[in-house]
Amino acid sequence: MGVVGIIGGSGLTRLKNLQINNRRVIRTPFGEASGPLTFGQLGGHEVVFIARHGYGHTIPPHRVNYRANIWALHHVGVTHVIAVAAVGGISAAMRSGVICLPDQLIDYTSGRPSTFFEGGESMVVHIDFSEPYCPRVRERLLQAAGTAGIAVVGGGTYAATQGPRLETTAEIRRIERDGGDVVGMTGAPEAVLAREIGLCYAPLSLVVNSAAGKSAEPITMEAIDAVMHEGMERVRKVLEQVVPL
């Protein structure tokens, strides 16, 4: 049985139903992680939690130390990772409030340290990333949603943008032509690093707004917060059913 790690995104800086045992700051070769790892029990099973943007939500997407976070989770014995993130919806099915389990990824980010394989003494390694996400974690998330009675869309392409600004309408049109269904700012290089280090990783995305140009309404933080608040409650219910993996 694997040890489950949960990376919490915006709106999920802590897991209310996690019975916390302890917190540990992990030293990594890549510097500081977003915060200490929280060890606890969720539904009676061991999980390790980290808030991607820091527990006070102060680290923007392009400044997250993805390498340190992933390395730290791996270091403490995590084998499977559920990566929770708020996203914008692009395709018709991805309305605000929808929970989506993406099965593909397009990386539009730039300038982020995005590999553990920096060359030097080590060999050049090209990981197979045709299927970027772990089928086993995705399958368990689908089952868990079913058990919890929470509707989810079981597929879609996650487009990772650089941020922290939101996209232009033209950028979203382009991403849509490319096949993107949802857009977020943290899915890369997080997923890449997880694969490189051997973690079985899958995203759990909550659509919190219609992406740029997809709605007549302007995108406001107030509207996003309202959807996020309600939606993350459903995400928590799914997470409670998902462990063990």
Ligand code: HPA
């Ligand atoms: N774009 C990029 N990232 C996001 C969005 C968006 O519209 N909403 C939440 N995260």
